[in-house]
Amino acid sequence: xxxxxxxxxxxxxxxxxxxxxxxxxxxxxxxxxxxxxxxxxxxxxxxxxxxxxxxxxxxxxxxxxxxxxxxxxxxxxxxxxxxxxxxxxxxxxxxxxxxxxxxxxxxxxxxxxxxxxxxxxxxxxxxxxxxxxxxxxxxxxxxxxxxxx
Numbered sequence: 001x002x003x004x005x006x007x008x009x010x011x012x013x014x015x016x017x018x019x020x021x022x023x024x025x026x027x028x029x030x031x032x033x034x035x036x037x038x039x040x041x042x043x044x045x046x047x048x049x050x051x052x053x054x055x056x057x058x059x060x061x062x063x064x065x066x067x068x069x070x071x072x073x074x075x076x077x078x079x080x081x082x083x084x085x086x087x088x089x090x091x092x093x094x095x096x097x098x099x100x101x102x103x104x105x106x107x108x109x110x111x112x113x114x115x116x117x118x119x120x121x122x123x124x125x126x127x128x129x130x131x132x133x134x135x136x137x138x139x140x141x142x143x144x145x146x147x148x149x
Contacts (some may be wrong), residue, residue: 059098069137071135113132128144
């Protein structure tokens, strides 16, 4: 009898480990938060009843960049209008459907701060810099972005 009980318990444990993960729902009271992470959830994540589902969560991308000098296409025209100039950089893994948020970047160079970014093609990020002075070179260093999918 004892041998059958131990074998039964072992079989139940094996089946529990082999069972596929089902969709997970987390219900938290208003004002609650997770603390002490990291946390890993399987499946799709959705915030709120009408929120967009995050199919692959949040992905971090970092790259060491050395932007080139930008010119004065419209800043020197004397009309008081500032313009931007774009440069593209490789961020392996970035997808055109990603929504990107800036994590960290080097301190901006006076006269040409970064003002916008977007995935312009697969593995390529376009960064726009303001042209506020005659000629300047945007700051070199590590740029970190987070992609929400």
